[in-house]
Amino acid sequence: MTETNWLSEDEHVAWVRFTAVLELLPSALDLQLGADEGLTHFDYFTLAMLSEAPGRVLRTSALAARTNATLPRLSRVVSRLEAAGFVERAPCPDDRRATNVSLTEAGWKKVVHAAPGHLEVVRRLVIDQLTPEQVQQLSAISGAMLQQLDPEGRMLASEDLKRGSA
Secondary structure, rough: OOOOOOOOHHHHHHHHHHHHHHHHHHHHOOOOOOHHHOHHHHHHHHHHHHHHOOHHEEEEEHHHHHHOOHHHHHHHHHHHHHHHEEEEEEEEOOEEEEEEEOOOOHHHHHHHHHHHHHHHHHHHOOOOOOOOOHHHHHHHHHHHHHHOOOOOOOOOHHHHHOOOOO
8 A cells, every 4th residue: 555645735835725715716707797697607608619619610519618517517508598499400411420609699799798897806716816827727726727627638728738838
């Protein structure tokens, strides 16, 4: 049996703080978007990723990669967004086995309306708490973790890592 490699005091403090952020930040983002827009953060992120895509359309698999989601989770969210009139699904013209998800005009209006409030919360809770150097460090630290969490580079956030930039 191997000996446990316990965390040092500094490592333990860093880990406890990081896990607190992991727990508290998603709830804070959901709270603002839920109160202001009736969306979860994942709903908003899905709409935002579609809004940035060429023609506001993505294959389901590409949308899953951009939103860091599994296909089953994305399917449930897309069903909810489709019922609200924010997205539409259609067969992919290039591959009959694939499905495209497109942002509707109502979805575009929703994401445009939601963006300022969401950005204010992201700035207040994260970005404005850091110096420009710390923002760069946060990006580098997140990139280092993503190399372990997404070694194949499937997620949008990992794309720069595959190209060798941090």
